[in-house]
Amino acid sequence: MRKYLLPENGAFYKANLHCHSTVSDGRWTPEEIKERYMEKGYSVVAYTDHNIMYPHNGLCDESFVALNGVEFGVNNIVDGKPKNKFRKNCDLCMIALSSENIFQPCWNKEENVPASWDAAAAKIMDKHLAMCSFDESRPSFKMRYDPSVINAMIDEGRNCGFFVTHNHPTWSREEYSDYIKYENMHAMEIYNNDSASIGHDEHNAKIYDEQLKAGKRLYCIATDDNHNKPEKPDSFGGFTMIKAERLEYSTITDALLKGNFYASEGPIIESLYFEDGKVYISTAPAQAIFITKPGKNVAVKKAEENFIDNACFEIEDDDIYFFITVVGEDGKKGYTNAYFTEDLFGVLNISI
Ligand SMILES: [Zn+2]
Structure with missing residues (x-):
């Protein structure tokens, strides 16, 4: 029986799931981001x-969905110096699953301070922070660089109805011993x-594989994380293709929760399905x-002459999981989510 790993029906919508506007330290206004991304074929920006x-609900129309979200970052800087010599960060995006959910999660009621790494940005952010909505019933939340606090942030995000992603682990300079402690992320940035x-090798397939090997189930996304500073172009490089029945806030976030998407720097995946062990x-x-x-040699199908546009791989139930990487004509990569053999073979394995 054929099982579609990306839905058979619906359409792909191009999405950038991580961006910064003039609401914080980005240079483009929310409207400019919408306009410029739509020009490049995007239908969704978080x-x-x-x-x-x-909230940016006013930007939504029949051809564009503005997802509402926030990025939180914590680091190991104490009194101006990194603890244990080297600086590390952990940054998470939280994307509201419903357009009606406009409350900011993880609110520190006592301090209520925006990020202060840039005085000019902090001033702008102060103004916008004052316009945020907060759920008074939630406990006050002090963020800091500690795995138990980061896990509490992830849980708070999930409990408050957000899709939680782990951002740029390479830029964050975290090591295996750090990120392997994080639990319950919905997705991580594979790019x-x-x-x-700015020169980091932010291709994180190895880290994704490590997370999966450690038994975690999470999706992978590719994002721009654009700030649009004139000296550093950072738009239109990483995107997530979301397959949904139609373009609406809730159909897009539902597809995110179900993993109906793939991540890419360029390559396009048209279909993906499992049938009779392949x-x-x-x-x-x-x-x-x-x-x-995990634990097996990578199987490759390479173009012998010009290019290829399809592949088929054997899957065995002891593979545990797999994900597929597509190397485009220009060398850029696209990645499927990981799929788990217990889901694919589950029905077949029932003993009689
Ligand atoms: Zn960011």
């Missing part, structure tokens, strides 16, 4: 300004264009398509 959950634009993928023209499985 506005995730630093520390400020500022972040802002980080890559996974089938079709793509736009590509150099190579390969599959990653």
Whole structure:
């Protein structure tokens, strides 16, 4: 029986799930971001300004969905110096699953301060923070760089109805011993264009694989994290293709929760399904398509002449999970989410 890993019906909507506008330290206004992303074929942008959950429902129309969100970051700087010599960060985006959810999660009632790394940005953010809505019934929330606090932030985000993502682990300079402690993320950034634009190798397939090997279930997304400073172009490099029945706030967030999307820096995936012990993928023209499985050699299908546009790989139930990487004609990569064999073979394994 054929099982569609990306839904058979519906349409793909191009999304940037991490961005910064003039509500915090970005240079483009929310309206400019909408206009410029729509020009490039995007239908969805998640506005995730630093520390400020500022609703943009007025930007939604029949051809564009503005998802409301916020990015929180904590680091190990104490009294101006990093603890244990090297600076580390942990940054999370929280995207509201409902357009009606306009309350900022993880509110520190006592301090109520925006990020202070940039005095000019802090001033702008102060103004917008004053316009946020807060749920008085939630406990006050002090954020700091500590795995138990970060896990509490993730839980608070989820409890308050947000899709929670782990951002740019390479830029954050975290190590395995740090990020492996994080639990219950919905997704991680397998690619972040802002980080890559300043020279970090923010291709995080290895970290994604490590998280999966440790038994975590999470999706992967590619984002821009754009700030649009003139000296550092960082838009239109990482995107997530979301497949949904139609373009509405709730159908898009429902597709996020179900994992009906793939992540890319360029390559296009057209279809993905599992049938009789094999996974089938079709793509736009590509150099190579390969599959990653834990504890096994990577299987590759490479273009012998010009390009390939499909591949088929055997899946065995002891593979535990797999994800597929597509290398485009220009060498850029696209990634499927991970799929788990217990889901694919579950019915077949019932003993009789
Ligand atoms: Zn960011």
